[in-house]
Amino acid sequence: MDCIDLRSDTVTWPTPEMRQAMANAAVGDDVFGDDPTVNRLQDEAARRFGKESGLFVTSGTMGNLVAVLAHCGRGDEVILGDKAHTFVYEAGGIAVLGGVHPHTVPVQPDGTLPLDLIRQAIRPDNIHMPVTRLILLENTHGSMSGVPIPKDYIDSVGEIAQEHGLALHIDGARIFNAATALNCDVADLTAAADSVTFCLSKGLCAPAGSILVGSREFITKARRVRKILGGGMRQVGVLAAAGLIALNTMTRRLADDHANARRLAEGLAAMPQFEIDLTSVQTNIMFFSLRDDAGITAPQLADKLKAHNIKLMSMGQRDFRIVTHYWIRPEHVDQVLAAIQEELPS
Numbered sequence: 001m002d003c004i005d006l007r008s009d010t011v012t013w014p015t016p017e018m019r020q021a022m023a024n025a026a027v028g029d030d031v032f033g034d035d036p037t038v039n040r041l042q043d044e045a046a047r048r049f050g051k052e053s054g055l056f057v058t059s060g061t062m063g064n065l066v067a068v069l070a071h072c073g074r075g076d077e078v079i080l081g082d083k084a085h086t087f088v089y090e091a092g093g094i095a096v097l098g099g100v101h102p103h104t105v106p107v108q109p110d111g112t113l114p115l116d117l118i119r120q121a122i123r124p125d126n127i128h129m130p131v132t133r134l135i136l137l138e139n140t141h142g143s144m145s146g147v148p149i150p151k152d153y154i155d156s157v158g159e160i161a162q163e164h165g166l167a168l169h170i171d172g173a174r175i176f177n178a179a180t181a182l183n184c185d186v187a188d189l190t191a192a193a194d195s196v197t198f199c200l201s202k203g204l205c206a207p208a209g210s211i212l213v214g215s216r217e218f219i220t221k222a223r224r225v226r227k228i229l230g231g232g233m234r235q236v237g238v239l240a241a242a243g244l245i246a247l248n249t250m251t252r253r254l255a256d257d258h259a260n261a262r263r264l265a266e267g268l269a270a271m272p273q274f275e276i277d278l279t280s281v282q283t284n285i286m287f288f289s290l291r292d293d294a295g296i297t298a299p300q301l302a303d304k305l306k307a308h309n310i311k312l313m314s315m316g317q318r319d320f321r322i323v324t325h326y327w328i329r330p331e332h333v334d335q336v337l338a339a340i341q342e343e344l345p346s
């Protein structure tokens with residue numbers, strides 16, 4: 001890449017190997033089910049997650065929207081976190097397009113929803129109320145420093161869902177980061193879920209695309225919803241070719257990104273101008289703040305770093321978010337720390 005871009009892992013360029021595979025991809029009309037590369041990607045993703053079927057979708061947002069619309073009808077309710085991406089950052093699509101009612105529960109610092117609050121949120125059979133249909137979890141949790149949520153917790157939520165005849169969907173945009181940090185298998189981690197979305201873009205470097213996995217019956221429904229949303233694409237094997245490398249190769253190197261995040265976080269923690277909770281830095285995302293008396297605002301520091309060819313995201317006057325990814329190497333981390341040190345008022 002042409003700069004050290006720490007704003008997000010969405011900024012990742014496809015790798016040279018991906019560009020090569022895209023150029024040579026076998027393709028067909030995927031709406032006819034004729035694209036061999038898409039079919040292979042969907043099959044391999046389903047197998048990796050221990051589910052029956054997979055569906056290639058344009059984005060994580062579409063994956064979650066398709067999943068919620070395939071699980072729920074109009075007037076049904078989904079229980080999800082008050083900081084969940086689907087609740088906050090997907091433009092209210094589940095309500096706008098699906099008539100699905102969100103019922104939020106406060107997300108804890110570890111990314112979980114308290115089990116007793118999930119139980120309390122489930123509606124009794126009462127004509128005054130919406131019908132609870134779905135529970136949605138996010139793993140890793142993006143707004144909570146990318147914390148990974150362990151299998152035990154997901155299994156407990158799965159038991160509640162099963163007790164009440166509800167479905168469980170996991171927004172696993174970064175589920176491979178979670179599996180890497182927890183040192184477990186994604187199929188095991190998501191065994192209790194009826195459906196999972198994950199992003200091939202972001203840290204896995206594909207230029208676009210996400211996958212939704214679930215039962216054969218569920219994916220048949222989801223395929224129709226995808227068509228309704230305008231997500232039926234044609235010779236999209238050119239994207240799926242990059243997706244196969246994302247799935248098969250890039251998922252196995254995420255520990256490097258986590259190590260770089262750790263290295264960066266520890267460097268920042270050593271500077272007295274910053275506040276950072278090192279225990280929260282478990283994957284590739286970190287949030288940190290300038291202290292009141294740092295003598296510089298976050299936008300001012302971000303602006304100064306541009307001259308060093310470094311981009312990072314400031315939020316408000318004191319807060320930053322940094323995300324590491326494939327194109328950030330240990331030497332970049334050291335360069336970033338040195339540049340910050342140089343630009344901070346002493």
Ligand SMILES: *Cc1c(COP(=O)(O)O)cnc(C)c1O
Pocket residue numbers: 058059060061062064085086138140141142171173174199201210
């Ligand atoms: C990025 C993200 C999405 C949405 O993915 P897009 O491809 O940007 O639409 C959904 N959930 C989480 C947790 C994400 O981080």
